[in-house]
Amino acid sequence: MRNNQPVTQHEHLVPEGTTIISETDLKGVITYVNDDFLKISGFSENELMGKAHNIVRHPDMPEAGFADLWQTLKQGQSWTGLVKNRCKNGDFYWVHAFASPKRENGKIVGYISVRTKPTRAQVKTAEELYRRIREGKAKGIRLNRGRVEPTGIRSIPYKLADLSVQARILIEITINAVILALIAYFAFSLAEDTDCKTACKTFQGPGEKSVEKFPPQVVYCPAFSRRILECYQWTSLPKSEDFIL
Template sequence: MRNNQPVTQHEVELGDDELIFSKTDLNGNIALINHTFVKISGFSAAELLGKPHNVVRHPDMPSEAYADLWENLKAGRPWAGLVKNRCKNGDYYWVVANATPIFDNGKVITYMSIRHKPTREQIEAAGQAYLLFREGKAKGLRIYQGRVVKANLTWRIKKHVT
């Protein structure tokens, strides 16, 4: 998993009325962005376009969140969850990410994501839960469709049978 460094402890907040937009190809390479993405990330459009979307991945994000994201997108399902991203200078910003596959004639041709500002309560809950995953202490928890949930016996059986 990509581990972008260095990082700072300085948070940049997305405005209440701002949305970040991006489209990627099927491999996660950025194909289209809006100005808000450029502004908050600190990367230029040239530094983002054509690059893997994980260029903004923050090392505090657990790999389980991205595994869940890609599992859903590749299955043709949308995904929504909290994401902590890294700015070019190491600062960070939190978003509620809504990602969805875009279809043409029944086939996924691209992925689109629209992100908005989360509440402070959402950030605190996600930060605490993601720390458990990173430290290997998320016993009995998993990330399912972007949410941290309790893993139960039914899920374990289905996961290993299918």
């Protein structure tokens, strides 16, 4: 990762109402900057045009943050997050950045970034998070599209939220179908269990009643023989020819 030096501990606060805009090509080379970008960064337009956008990257920004940014943009999605940038003289400024692919005729031809002034609370949270990431202490979390998300099984709700509307509808239909199938299965099992218990109560003992006296649903109950054992714990059963199972 590019390490721009030197740096100072002096912060430039982004003025209220400032909108910093820049555009790049697919390789991250600057193709446009507005006046607010020039004022806050201290660079001239000639110094920026045709240069890689990481010319303003501050070394305090973790590599994982920019990796997440570029991965998101290359997937055709937008990215939002806090970014610490370096001024030409080594000072720094914080921005709330929104980056998105730039499309022409449905094809991605570059990227555009719009940055505004963040709140001090946002800056404080980002400083602590990025410090933990740089020091390798950010266990159990990751950056995704600029958001802080948990890893492992706790990340499932976030992954579902990132799915397209069509994918979420398909998953919902599938889940509903599974639920209905389970309901039908347990309903059938309950009906079967009820019939078999009725058979157990009706049947008094081995050989005392003929199978013809059982109702058809009992005679052909798949679980009839095992239910008899469960209900009466018999040690012996009637001859096999007494049952039409």
